Amino acid sequence: MDDLMTFLAMGGYGVYVWPAYGLTALAFVGMLGWTVVTLKARRREEQGLAAAGRIRRGRREAES
Amino acid sequence: MTTARIPLLHRYANPAVFGRLASQVLPWTTGAAILLLALGLYFALFSSPPDYQQGNSVRIMYVHVPAAIMSEVVYGMMAAAAAAGIIWKHALADLFVKAAAPLGAAFTFICLVAGSLWGKPMWGAWWVWDARLTSELILFFLYLGYLALVDAFDDPQRGLKAGAILVLVGVVDLPIIKFSVDWWNTLHQPASLMTMAGPKVDPSMLLPLILMIGGFTAFFITVVMLRLESELLARRIRAWRTAAGDE
Numbered sequence: 001m002d003d004l005m006t007f008l009a010m011g012g013y014g015v016y017v018w019p020a021y022g023l024t025a026l027a028f029v030g031m032l033g034w035t036v037v038t039l040k041a042r043r044r045e046e047q048g049l050a051a052a053g054r055i056r057r058g059r060r061e062a063e064s
Numbered sequence: 065m066t067t068a069r070i071p072l073l074h075r076y077a078n079p080a081v082f083g084r085l086a087s088q089v090l091p092w093t094t095g096a097a098i099l100l101l102a103l104g105l106y107f108a109l110f111s112s113p114p115d116y117q118q119g120n121s122v123r124i125m126y127v128h129v130p131a132a133i134m135s136e137v138v139y140g141m142m143a144a145a146a147a148a149g150i151i152w153k154h155a156l157a158d159l160f161v162k163a164a165a166p167l168g169a170a171f172t173f174i175c176l177v178a179g180s181l182w183g184k185p186m187w188g189a190w191w192v193w194d195a196r197l198t199s200e201l202i203l204f205f206l207y208l209g210y211l212a213l214v215d216a217f218d219d220p221q222r223g224l225k226a227g228a229i230l231v232l233v234g235v236v237d238l239p240i241i242k243f244s245v246d247w248w249n250t251l252h253q254p255a256s257l258m259t260m261a262g263p264k265v266d267p268s269m270l271l272p273l274i275l276m277i278g279g280f281t282a283f284f285i286t287v288v289m290l291r292l293e294s295e296l297l298a299r300r301i302r303a304w305r306t307a308a309g310d311e
Contacts (some may be wrong), residue, residue: 031287042298042301049304
């Protein structure tokens, strides 16, 4: 337990070190999470359109 | 860029080819990101020594420096892609710029805040208007400016074009950031990794730093490929909706 407290204290710099790592972790989770949620929503929307018959001649021709 | 590489670039500009490439590359970059970040964090927080002057505050370096490097590298890639989009009408280039911009902005934000958290105990100030800090702050505003501009048009294609021009104009900030510590007297320390005489960082600190830089890079490649796929899907969906007269 004392070891943990020593580690967390970071020689008195814990109050600066941990927010820096915490913010980095948050930013990484935010970047990945936002990207994946948006991507999944768009994949669903694409499949929905396909099911509704909007895409009759396949993806390649729909793009051009 | 040599002319011989252009056909290859155009091959990967094809969205279908990109999709295949992405599905092959993504598992590797994801694995590399997890492994490098886990190892990097272990060495950064546990298995590297405190600095003889800065004590444990030096551990902020292992997120601050990789974020700073990514903030510049991502912008450089965006500028290259913006140029490719304008010169060769590269099909994916403009979308890459849009996909990368929020990530570059996030890295710049990490760099600024972690730097501030390091500056307070070491310099006695959260912020100083020295050339390095100010030019990095301008980079953050360039990212925000791009993000505001790219979505400000009814026609997404015009937003991408306007954004690409902004990115190209802003590229002048990159050498200013890089050389600010040489050109002006800054409170920020000069380069210690990319010097003519090689890195001036002790191996015990260089290892976690390199692992974290690798981890940040692999993370960026993974997420930017997912975002590019997402942008392609959005464009396809928009095309269908327009064709169907929904808008």
